[in-house]
Amino acid sequence: MWKPDRRSKKPLYQQIADDMERRILYGEYPPGSFLPSERKLAEQIEVNRSTVIQAYEELRAKGIVESSSGSGTRVSKRLLGVTPSLTPNWRAYARGGTFAPNLPMIRRIREVLRERGSIIDFASGELSPDLYPNQAIQQLLREAPFEAPLGYDDPQGFLPLRETLVSFLDKQLNIRTTESSILITSGSQQSLYLITQCLLAPGDAVAIEDPSYSYSLPMFQSAGLRLFRIPVHENGIDPEEIESLFRQHRIRMIFLNPNYQNPTGSILAASKRPRLLKLAAELGIPIVEDDPFSLTSFDNRPPANLKSIDAHGSVLYVGSLSKIAASGLRVGWLIAPQTVVKRLADARQQMDFGLSVVPQWLANEFLRSGLFDRHIRFLRDALSRKQLHLMTALNRMLADKFSCIPAQGGLNSWLKLNQPVDDSKLLEESLKRGVVFMPGTVFGSEPGYVRFSFARPADHELESGIQKFAQALHALND
Structure with missing residues (x-):
C-alpha cells in the first residue's frame, strides 16, 4: 500500500492527488469507477481525513473526478475525451461471472x-514466520544441485516428488499408494476446486460438516452445488446421518476433515470410521478426506486417517505442506484412482500447464531429507x-x-x-x-x-x- 512521503517538501495532499491521478491514467480506476471513500483512504495511508478531502478537491478542480452527495467520488466519464457510451461498465462485469466472491x-x-x-x-x-523451516530450505538450496528441466512438467506433477510421496505417506501416515495415483496441486484448495469443477455438476447435492471450513469456500457455490450439513460433535460426525441425507437428497459426495477438524479441532472417533466407510461403499458415495493437520499431533502420534483403512476405494485423499511446513511453497497432493487423476490433471493443464517445477523440486528434497523429520x-x-x-x-x-x-x-x-x-x-x-x-x-x-x-x-x-x-x-x- 502506497503511503505519502512525510519527508518530502511536496504537501501531503498534493502527493495523494498525484498518486491518484497516476492510478486513474494507468487504468486502475477507469472512467466512471468510484474512488475509495475519504475516510477509508485516510485510514489506509495513515493521514487525516481532511488531507484526503483536499486531495480530492485538487482532482475535482482538474476535472478528473466528480462528486455527488451520498454517492461518493468517481472518475469523470469524460476523462480524456472518453464518452459514457464507450466506457465499459466494469462494476457490472466485476459483479458478473460464475465464480462467487468470498463472504x-x-x-x-x-x-x-x-x-x-x-x-x-x-x-x-x-504458521508464523518463525515456524517455517527457513534454515532447512536455505541449506537445501546451498547443498542440493538443481537439475530438473525448466520447461513444462508432467501435468500430473514432478515424478520424483510423487515417488517420494509414496514412501513419505506410507512412513508418516500408513497410506499406501503409487506415484500414478498422485496428482500434485498448488495446495489443498486447488485439489478441492478441481474436484468440485470436474467430478460434480451444478445441482448436485454434497454433504459437508457443520461447522466447516468448506462452508466458507465460495467454490462450492460457484460450482452450483447444494450443500447439506452434518453436525460435528465432540467426537466428530454421526455416520448414520450420511444415510439419512442420501435417502432425502441423493448426496453425491461427502467432504470431511476427520483429524483436528477445522474449525472445531475435533477428531472423528476411531469407532465411527469403519461404519462411515462401510456406508459410503454401500451407497456408492465418494468421501473427500481433507487432511492438512494430522502430522501436527501434539503427542507425536497422528490419528489414523480414513484413507489408510479404506478397503473399498471410496476415499479421495487431500494433503499439503501448507499447514506443516510453508504455505508459500504452494505444494499439495491428491490421491485418487487413476481415472480421476487423469481427468483432474487434464483440467489443471488447461488452467496453468502444470505447477512450477521449482517448488516441487524443493519440496521433494525437503521431504526425502532428514530435515523434515x-x-x-x-x-x-x-x-x-x-x-x-x-x-x-x-x-x-x-x-x-x-x-x-x-x-x-x-x-x-x-x-x-x-x-x-x-x-x-x-x-x-x-x-x-x-x-x-x-x-x-x-x-x-x-x-x-x-x-x-x-x-x-x-x-x-x-x-x-x-x-x-x-x-x-x-x-x-x-
Missing part, C-alpha cells in the same frame, strides 16, 4: 490484514506450547465467559462464548483494538462462536491479543 466478513478481514501489518492475527490459518518435531512442540499459552491467557482474562475443548493438534482453538453476541460488532470492536479473529458464522455456526488460530501470532502477541479481544467483548456489554 463479506472474510473480505473485510483480509482487507484489514493487508492494510494493517501490525494487527495481531488470530484469523489466518497458517526434525522440522515436524520442532513444529509439534511449538504449536503445543502456543496453544497452552493461548488457553492460559483465555482462562485468566475471560474466566467463565467461554467454553473450549483444547485441541490435540492442528492450528486452531474453537471457543463458545457464554453470552449472546453480535459477531460483526465483536469483530469491529476487536479491529479497533488491533486484533482480528474468525467469527464462527464464517464456518456456518450460529453466532457466539470464535476460531482463534494460535499458530500465526508471535509468542509475545498471544497474551496481548487475548487482552484486546477481552476488552472488545467487555465493550459490547457496557
Whole structure:
C-alpha cells in the first residue's frame, strides 16, 4: 500500500492527488469507477481525513473526478475525451461471472490484514514466520544441485516428488499408494476446486460438516452445488446421518476433515470410521478426506486417517505442506484412482500447464531429507506450547465467559462464548483494538462462536491479543 512521503517538501495532499491521478491514467480506476471513500483512504495511508478531502478537491478542480452527495467520488466519464457510451461498465462485469466472491466478513478481514501489518492475527490459518523451516530450505538450496528441466512438467506433477510421496505417506501416515495415483496441486484448495469443477455438476447435492471450513469456500457455490450439513460433535460426525441425507437428497459426495477438524479441532472417533466407510461403499458415495493437520499431533502420534483403512476405494485423499511446513511453497497432493487423476490433471493443464517445477523440486528434497523429520518435531512442540499459552491467557482474562475443548493438534482453538453476541460488532470492536479473529458464522455456526488460530501470532502477541479481544467483548456489554 502506497503511503505519502512525510519527508518530502511536496504537501501531503498534493502527493495523494498525484498518486491518484497516476492510478486513474494507468487504468486502475477507469472512467466512471468510484474512488475509495475519504475516510477509508485516510485510514489506509495513515493521514487525516481532511488531507484526503483536499486531495480530492485538487482532482475535482482538474476535472478528473466528480462528486455527488451520498454517492461518493468517481472518475469523470469524460476523462480524456472518453464518452459514457464507450466506457465499459466494469462494476457490472466485476459483479458478473460464475465464480462467487468470498463472504463479506472474510473480505473485510483480509482487507484489514493487508492494510494493517501490525494487527495481531488470530484469523489466518497458517504458521508464523518463525515456524517455517527457513534454515532447512536455505541449506537445501546451498547443498542440493538443481537439475530438473525448466520447461513444462508432467501435468500430473514432478515424478520424483510423487515417488517420494509414496514412501513419505506410507512412513508418516500408513497410506499406501503409487506415484500414478498422485496428482500434485498448488495446495489443498486447488485439489478441492478441481474436484468440485470436474467430478460434480451444478445441482448436485454434497454433504459437508457443520461447522466447516468448506462452508466458507465460495467454490462450492460457484460450482452450483447444494450443500447439506452434518453436525460435528465432540467426537466428530454421526455416520448414520450420511444415510439419512442420501435417502432425502441423493448426496453425491461427502467432504470431511476427520483429524483436528477445522474449525472445531475435533477428531472423528476411531469407532465411527469403519461404519462411515462401510456406508459410503454401500451407497456408492465418494468421501473427500481433507487432511492438512494430522502430522501436527501434539503427542507425536497422528490419528489414523480414513484413507489408510479404506478397503473399498471410496476415499479421495487431500494433503499439503501448507499447514506443516510453508504455505508459500504452494505444494499439495491428491490421491485418487487413476481415472480421476487423469481427468483432474487434464483440467489443471488447461488452467496453468502444470505447477512450477521449482517448488516441487524443493519440496521433494525437503521431504526425502532428514530435515523434515526434525522440522515436524520442532513444529509439534511449538504449536503445543502456543496453544497452552493461548488457553492460559483465555482462562485468566475471560474466566467463565467461554467454553473450549483444547485441541490435540492442528492450528486452531474453537471457543463458545457464554453470552449472546453480535459477531460483526465483536469483530469491529476487536479491529479497533488491533486484533482480528474468525467469527464462527464464517464456518456456518450460529453466532457466539470464535476460531482463534494460535499458530500465526508471535509468542509475545498471544497474551496481548487475548487482552484486546477481552476488552472488545467487555465493550459490547457496557
